[in-house]
Amino acid sequence: MRYLIFSAFFLTSCSRDYVKISDPVFAKEDVYNLLHGSKHSERFKMEIEILNHYLTGILLVKEMDDKSMRFYAMTETGASYFDLIFSDVGKWKVNYIMPSLKNKKVIQTLYECLGYLHIDKFALVRSFLQEGGRYFQFTEGNRNYYVKTDLAMNNIERYELGSERKRKSIANIYKSDVGSIDSMKIKYEHFNMKWRLYHITNTE
Amino acid sequence: MILVVNKTYLKLVLLLLSFFLNSEFILGQNKSFKLATQTELVKAQYKKEASRIQTLQCNFSQVKKIAALTEQVKSEGQLSLKKPGKMKMEYTKPYSYIVRINNQRIQIKDEKKTTEANAATQKAWKYIHRMMIGSLQGDLLDSRDFTYALFENDQQLKIQIVPTEKNLKRYMKQMVLVLRKKDYALTSLEITELNGDTNTMTFTNIQLNKDVSDEIFNF
Numbered sequence: 001m002r003y004l005i006f007s008a009f010f011l012t013s014c015s016r017d018y019v020k021i022s023d024p025v026f027a028k029e030d031v032y033n034l035l036h037g038s039k040h041s042e043r044f045k046m047e048i049e050i051l052n053h054y055l056t057g058i059l060l061v062k063e064m065d066d067k068s069m070r071f072y073a074m075t076e077t078g079a080s081y082f083d084l085i086f087s088d089v090g091k092w093k094v095n096y097i098m099p100s101l102k103n104k105k106v107i108q109t110l111y112e113c114l115g116y117l118h119i120d121k122f123a124l125v126r127s128f129l130q131e132g133g134r135y136f137q138f139t140e141g142n143r144n145y146y147v148k149t150d151l152a153m154n155n156i157e158r159y160e161l162g163s164e165r166k167r168k169s170i171a172n173i174y175k176s177d178v179g180s181i182d183s184m185k186i187k188y189e190h191f192n193m194k195w196r197l198y199h200i201t202n203t204e
Numbered sequence: 205m206i207l208v209v210n211k212t213y214l215k216l217v218l219l220l221l222s223f224f225l226n227s228e229f230i231l232g233q234n235k236s237f238k239l240a241t242q243t244e245l246v247k248a249q250y251k252k253e254a255s256r257i258q259t260l261q262c263n264f265s266q267v268k269k270i271a272a273l274t275e276q277v278k279s280e281g282q283l284s285l286k287k288p289g290k291m292k293m294e295y296t297k298p299y300s301y302i303v304r305i306n307n308q309r310i311q312i313k314d315e316k317k318t319t320e321a322n323a324a325t326q327k328a329w330k331y332i333h334r335m336m337i338g339s340l341q342g343d344l345l346d347s348r349d350f351t352y353a354l355f356e357n358d359q360q361l362k363i364q365i366v367p368t369e370k371n372l373k374r375y376m377k378q379m380v381l382v383l384r385k386k387d388y389a390l391t392s393l394e395i396t397e398l399n400g401d402t403n404t405m406t407f408t409n410i411q412l413n414k415d416v417s418d419e420i421f422n423f
Contacts, residue, residue, distance in 0.1 A: 078268040078403030
């Protein structure tokens with residue numbers, strides 16, 4: 001019994017202090033407006049550090065006419081890394097992936113990281129208060145993304161991916177004056193992986 | 205209205221002028237290529253002429269065309285090659301990125317880090333290196349890793365390469381090299397990937413056999 005009480009105490013003390021908001025002070029549109037409005041087409045310098053490897057390249061993010069999102073990455077010399085399509089919640093398609101990256105876990109991680117770039121396409125399911133801020137939970141298939149804002153909902157502090165109890169990765173996003181993403185840094189909590197994206201313009 | 209017409213007219217004149225002043229155009233860039241009939245003769249001539257080239261320095265522009273996105277990505281920089289196996293490729297746009305290949309070792313330096321090439325990019329780099337150095341050495345066509353077809357016009361030689369080697373076939377559909385006949389220097393290199401996307405590198409301001417220090421390739 002003692003163990004049961006201890007375990008229960010331990011679990012509750014470890015979990016987040018959720019406060020469900022039954023009467024939200026915000027409108028859904030306000031939340032979506034706060035997220036970066038995905039531009040029709042954006043380009044980034046991409047840097048990936050994974051298990052002592054360092055990859056760089058150029059990432060193109062484009063919203064297609066059918067509203068699907070296309071993510072195309074290539075090396076500086078023009079060789080394609082991947083071409084992925086997101087058409088709807090939970091619906092991803094690999095159009096191309098470099099043979100040496102063709103691995104289920106790699107592809108899932110790509111989906112996770114690229115998801116940060118278009119959270120505004122996912123379903124907002126709930127919000128709660130925690131750590132002096134407001135959290136908004138978005139779902140994409142079995143992935144949960146959290147957007148943390150200040151209490152007044154003026155600024156986004158960071159994005160997170162994971163479950164309610166365990167964070168998988170954190171993304172800090174820096175926006176330009178016009179609201180598009182200027183740079184983004186993703187850090188995984190439990191394995192050595194970092195993604196960095198920097199907006200570039202002079203490639204057209 | 206007059207202003208508009210004049211501006212349009214001026215643009216047209218400038219466009220035509222730049223078109224015809226471009227010596228590459230006059231020298232046959234656009235002349236149609238015909239399948240080379242005397243393949244062995246052309247090959248021998250190419251090998252002989254290419255053997256005279258010891259170093260090459262030039263500017264390059266690179267255009268990656270992504271068919272599905274109807275987008276293209278442009279980059280540019282400088283290239284240095286030195287026989288037998290040294291290459292330095294320095295991208296200046298859209299950002300600084302330097303690749304040094306000194307025989308079998310590959311070093312990549314971007315704005316933040318200097319690393320040795322990893323497995324994912326190594327194969328692609330080695331292949332590009334082999335093509336570029338091979339084009340200088342003239343022994344490119346001796347490789348058993350691909351089949352080739354030769355096309356020519358008065359001024360240029362075009363080599364169309366289709367990989368047959370298992371690993372290369374996983375990365376590209378074909379590669380087309382264009383060399384100018386006056387000195388057999390490589391003027392363009394186009395790689396077509398399996399998905400149909402193309403990456404074209406065009407080399408300009410080509411300088412052959414100038415003194416190129418070994419130091420620029422060292423790491």
